[in-house]
Amino acid sequence: MKISLKSGLLASTFVFASISTFAQEKDIDLPPEATEFYKPVPQKIQAGESKNTPPSDAKILFDGANLSAFVNEKDGSEPTWNIEEDVLTVNPGTGGILTKENFGDMQLHLEWRSPSEIKGDGQQRGNSGVIIMGKYEVQILDSFENDTYTNGQAASIYKQSPPLVNATKAPGEWNTYDIIFTAPRFNKDGMLLNPAKLTVLHNGVVVQNNYELHGPTAYIGILNYTKHKEKLPIHFQDHGSPVSFRNIWVRELE
Structure with missing residues (x-):
């Protein structure tokens, strides 16, 4: 049996x-x-040889070579973000990028940096985001000596939960996010059974500790869950700033 x-x-x-x-x-x-x-x-897997090396069971979303794992959020076309020396940089105004593959429960790793040249302040400074399932945003922002609302600073769950501490490095320096996500569960009638949960390590520091989300991210208004698919794409946001990324990989947690 x-x-x-x-x-x-x-x-x-x-x-x-x-x-x-x-x-x-x-x-x-x-x-x-x-x-x-x-x-x-x-299951036996091979751990990465260094902190920058993905484990053997990871799905590589970006390793510096190309954007074959992504499409443009606007029309599904090939993304036009810039790749130079294994670094991916937002091409402001062209739209965000979505993974071709859908994901639910996962471990997501990415490295990001805000521009070394500081322009603007608050939410105008190095703004991007990683939006899990296209619904639940972990904020990316230059929060190094940059005041803004705390549930909108780097490593916040946007408009829901500020980070436990501010671990953001100086502009132009690389930050890491390690995100553990549990997707919400709904019954057949659309009733929420279990909310989504997020744990976030920012530069190795726990800044979100199994936080239960109140609903999908919303810029304005009260948050509410609506039943959605068990797996959906990951969205990397174009918010008008040339934020850079590298070493993006994901492990599905079944």
């Missing part, structure tokens, strides 16, 4: 929970084997 990974996990959890409950109810001695299980076996 074939047992799925999910079924194996559920079974193991049930057995462990049953033993724990029984042990609490009765003062008994259990052998160590009673709380050990060997199935399922985690």
